[in-house]
Amino acid sequence: MLSAGPTPRVSLDTWEFVIAAENGTEHRWSWQELMALPQETPMVDIHCVTHWSKLGTTWQGVSLDTLLDGVDTGAHFALAHSYGGYTTNLPLDDLRGGRAWVAHTFDGAPLAPEHGGPARLLVPHLYFWKSAKWVRGIRLKTMDEPGFWETAGYHDYGDPWREQRYQGD
């Protein structure tokens, strides 16, 4: 597992997920509210930038399509942010279309803190540094804003099939 710092321990009592639209409007979910939303169980392949892949992983979580439904936005970009301060940027279109989830269960068990629990972003069609551990929210943006690794040499988009590891790849 890869981690940029100490593992945050987030209580489910205080956990929340926030989508902030570019006009400042915030949409918030508590843990109970997240669990009350329709749940999906994607089985996906994941690809780490450090040259490993894991095939057929099973998760449970809430689709970003569900969370973004009802969010009024004209933004084209998203910046995911995490408990602990990590950030990563993605085009908003990549969070839509059944390709991204806020995942809380891995292989039938609650997601462990060292793997990003209570909940992490799951965007398996991009390199796994885009699947932010300990996700706390998403800010919708009209301009692309590079995140933690994207400001330090890593690729802005991170398509594993094109091996977009570093800037210019």
Next chain:
Amino acid sequence: MTEMSYLDGNMLDGPLRELFAVDMSTAMGRCENCGMTGSMASLHVFAHAPGLIARCPSCEAVMLRLVRAPDRAWLDLRGTTFLQVPMPLEQTQPGPL
């Protein structure tokens, strides 16, 4: 509560030796976030990541990030206000006779 699974800053010596001509393990750095000044060897280095991340031992703010591609390296020191590097004592030049 946090889990501490880091290495000490001495491990930065090899990776930084590629970039710097001086021994960085003996350098001092000041944290931009909390102002603590200490040796680079005292930083907490998280190496299990796409790059190296060195955090302040006092406030855990990121002081240094080093990403190494096969043909390039990126060094981000925005979390470090200054680096103080020991230098050989400057020889006094003889004055005019």
